[in-house]
Structure formats: C-alpha cells, structure tokens
Amino acid sequence: MQINHHLPLKQLLAICLGASQQASSAVLAVYNSAFEVEYKQDESPLTLADKRSHEILEKELESSFPDIPILSEEGKDIPYEERKNWEYFWLVDPLDGTKEFVKKNGEFTVNIALICKNRPIMGIIYVPVYDDVYFSMEGDGSFKLKSGSRVLNNIFKNTYSVNETEVFYNELISNSVKLQVNGVIKNDVNSELNVIIS
Numbered sequence: 001m002q003i004n005h006h007l008p009l010k011q012l013l014a015i016c017l018g019a020s021q022q023a024s025s026a027v028l029a030v031y032n033s034a035f036e037v038e039y040k041q042d043e044s045p046l047t048l049a050d051k052r053s054h055e056i057l058e059k060e061l062e063s064s065f066p067d068i069p070i071l072s073e074e075g076k077d078i079p080y081e082e083r084k085n086w087e088y089f090w091l092v093d094p095l096d097g098t099k100e101f102v103k104k105n106g107e108f109t110v111n112i113a114l115i116c117k118n119r120p121i122m123g124i125i126y127v128p129v130y131d132d133v134y135f136s137m138e139g140d141g142s143f144k145l146k147s148g149s150r151v152l153n154n155i156f157k158n159t160y161s162v163n164e165t166e167v168f169y170n171e172l173i174s175n176s177v178k179l180q181v182n183g184v185i186k187n188d189v190n191s192e193l194n195v196i197i198s
Contacts, residue, residue: 016112019060023053023110024128045098053094091115
C-alpha cells in the first residue's frame with residue numbers, strides 16, 4: 001500500500017520512528033527535571049513533556065506528510081463532521097500516561113498510528129524510560145526493539161536514506177524481536193497482556 005506522494009509504508013515507518021525517537025528524548029528531558037503540572041478542563045494532568053512531544057510529532061508529520069491530517073490528544077479539537085470522511089489520518093498520543101509520568105513510575109509512552117479507512121495500518125509505541133520501541137505494520141506483524149535509541153541511531157547513521165528503505169527495514173527487523181499475536185502478546189518475561197480488538 002502506498003500513500004502520500006507514493007511513499008511506501010516502510011518509508012513512512014522509518015520517518016515516524018525518527019519522529020517518535022525525537023519526541024521520546026524531549027519527554028525524558030522533562031521527566032528528569034523539576035517540571036510543573038497543569039490541569040485541563042477535564043482535570044487530567046498536562047505537562048511540558050506533553051506539549052513538547054506534541055510539537056515535535058506535529059512538526060515532523062506535517063512536514064513529511066502535509067496531506068495526511070493529524071488527530072492528537074494535545075492538538076486542536078477537530079469536529080467529527082470534519083474528520084469522519086478522512087481516508088487516512090495520524091492518530092497521535094504525544095504522552096500516553098501523563099498521570100504515570102507525574103508519579104515518575106516510568107509507565108508512559110509516545111504513540112503514533114496511521115489509520116486507513118478506520119483501521120490502523122502502522123503503529124509505533126515508544127517507551128522512553130526503558131528505551132523500548134514496539135512497532136507494527138499491516139501484513140508484517142508486530143516487533144519489539146530494545147535499546148531503541150542506540151539501534152535507531154546506528155541504523156539511521158549507517159543505512160537510511162530515501163533510496164535505502166529496504167536496507168533500513170531489514171536492519172530494523174534484524175535488530176528486533178517478533179511478537180506473537182494470537183489474542184495475547186507474550187513479552188520477554190513470559191507474562192501475558194490481553195489484546196483488546198475493537
């Protein structure tokens with residue numbers, strides 16, 4: 001499947017991994033500082049990390065994919081009437097788990113998904129504190145990349161250019177662990193997480 005000026009899904013993944021890595025670094029910088037907490041109208045917490053991550057992801061996605069709209073938790077409120085006809089859109093949570101971020105327990109993520117006709121076709125979950133990256137692409141399965149920053153920096157430095165998407169993807173997969181998905185995901189300590197299918 002190709003979208004947005006004929007960019008292949010693997011190239012979209014590469015660009016989004018770079019964006020999520022930048023956002024995760026910004027989130028960690030705030031996490032390791034004395035940050036303040038604001039509260040939104042619904043009384044949910046908001047931090048500088050939420051804002052910085054949103055700004056980075058919005059800038060990177062808009063500059064790389066100007067034709068694909070972004071629906072972000074920290075972005076502008078877009079009425080359903082406007083977005084219900086979107087064929088493609090980015091679904092972004094710049095800091096999923098702000099309450100956990102505030103508690104400083106490390107249980108928060110940066111999330112990006114590409115939605116096509118109301119179905120996710122690509123997704124990234126970046127866990128900043130543990131530097132783990134979970135990613136998936138329609139038809140290719142789900143993967144976990146440990147030491148995400150180090151591995152991604154090496155891959156981007158050594159292999160990635162617009163013309164080397166396959167080389168990038170092969171290097172990425174060779175450094176990742178494929179997750180088993182049959183109603184459950186087994187992680188590397190043999191516990192199980194339920195997968196909610198909507």
